[in-house]
Amino acid sequence: MALNERITDWRGRRVWLVGASTGIGAALARALSARGARLALSARSREKLEALAVSCPGSMLLPLDVTVAGSLDQAHDALMAEWGGIDLVVLNAGTYRPLHVEELSPTAARETIELNLLGVMDGVSVVAPTLLEQGAGGVAIVGSVAGYAGLPKALVYGASKAALINFAESLYFxxxxxGVSVYLVSPGFVATPLTEQNDFHMPALMQPEQAADAIVAGLAQGRFEIHFPRRFTLWLKLLRLLxxxxxxxxxxxATGGGR
Known part of the structure; x- marks a missing residue:
């Protein structure tokens, strides 16, 4: 039995993508636009959003920084004035910085936590009243399989994504x-500007377009957790049980300790 609404028809569906300028977010924007969705695209770089809008005609551009107080509220107000409602919000803004303990600092920790975790929580706090008033729609939170377990070089990143898993589970209740759906997206390794920092072999590495297709397929099935590629993520889930x-x-x- 599906835990969420099965989204199979995207024609006219109003989707707000936060963190849309590159990687998974940009690929998902193109995939949904091709399926007829109405898009609002948000990221820090207006220039990158304008470039993306070329392949997503008719998109509404709402540049913002989720770490700046009030930016999500202002974008939400502009979106509601244009659309009058929201069918799906995808909270994808995030960052990744490989860290060993020698590199850990309050500044490094706060930068990652503010964007990866607090930015998502702020996004939910902004859109939840609208979705609850509608009694319909959904929130998709993009986490990572790095949140499944502690891993080398993921001191802060992994912790932020583990917190997102817990947050999404609690939010579902x-x-x-x-009547509001909650989808947790847990990608494995995807070739993006962030993963270019990795200096190790990334098993089952996917292209952003493949990740976008996996997300669309998971939404169509109404899953709570959409994790991919499953040949990799299922192994990680089993490893966590040991x-x-x-x-x-x-x-x-498997990792050489990340060094």
Whole structure:
């Protein structure tokens, strides 16, 4: 049984994509535009949004920085004035910085947490009243399989994504009984400007277009968690179930400890 609304027809569906300028967000924007969705595109760079809009004709551009107080509210007000409602909000804005403990600092931690976690929470706080008033629509939160378990070089990034998993699960209890869907998107390795920082082999690496197709397929099935590629994510889910005396050596062997 589907846990959320099955989205199979995108024609005229009003979708606000936050974090749309590159990578998964840009690929998803193009995929939904091709299927007839009405798009509002948000990211920090207006220039990148304008470039993306060439392949997403008719899109509404709402540049913003989720870490700046009030920016999400202003964009939401502009969107509501134009559309009068929202069918799906995709919260995809995020950052990634590989960190070992020697590089950990309050500044590095706060930059990642503010964007990856607090930016998503702020986004939900802005759109939830609208969705609840409608009694319909949905929120898609883009996390990462790095949130499944502690991994080398992911001191802050992994923690922020683990928090998003918990947040999405808790949010489902609040919104789903009131007609609002909650989708958790958990990608594996996807070739984006952020993953270009990695200096190690990334198993089952996907292109952004493949990730976008996987998200569209998961939404069509009404899944709560849309994780991909499954040959990689299912292995990680199994690994997380192992006792720590097995978990740590296996991850160490597979990654070299990230050094």
């Amino acid at each position: 609040d919104l789903a009984p009131r 006792p720590y005396r097995w978990f740590f050596p296996l991850v160490q062997r």
